[in-house]
Amino acid sequence: MKCKICNNNSSYLFNKKVLTKYEAGYWQCNYCKFVFVHDPTWLSEAYSDAITKLDIGMLQRNIILHNRLSTILKKWFSPNSKYLDYAGGYGIFTRLMRDRGFNFYHFDEFCQNIFANFFTLKDSMF
Numbered sequence: 001m002k003c004k005i006c007n008n009n010s011s012y013l014f015n016k017k018v019l020t021k022y023e024a025g026y027w028q029c030n031y032c033k034f035v036f037v038h039d040p041t042w043l044s045e046a047y048s049d050a051i052t053k054l055d056i057g058m059l060q061r062n063i064i065l066h067n068r069l070s071t072i073l074k075k076w077f078s079p080n081s082k083y084l085d086y087a088g089g090y091g092i093f094t095r096l097m098r099d100r101g102f103n104f105y106h107f108d109e110f111c112q113n114i115f116a117n118f119f120t121l122k123d124s125m126f
Helices: 058-076 094-100
Strands: 010-018 024-031 035-037 082-086 101-108
Touching: 010 035, 058 094, 082 094, 094 101
Parallel strands: 082 101
Antiparallel strands: 010 024, 024 035
């Protein structure tokens, strides 16, 4: 198998079930170490929704990251700064950051903004 990045030889790593129903063979390039699936026929199904129904950690990730980023922004950035959550999904992170007092805005062309209405890139005047 040739690497999809550098076209060098690759070695088989393992098989893994994807989307709970498709077997996928994973390979790693012997040169650049890129890991890839040989023939991911399931990609269109995997990305048919902007956010997969299998993402069970979405809320916890946003809570953890907004706590960490809040600490950094308070210490190192101006309170008047504007921020953009690019590819912001449902707007959860933007909402959490705004609730903490930060001037965050949301942008995601592939996902519906549910939680940060009226705080989009268009609303920001960047």
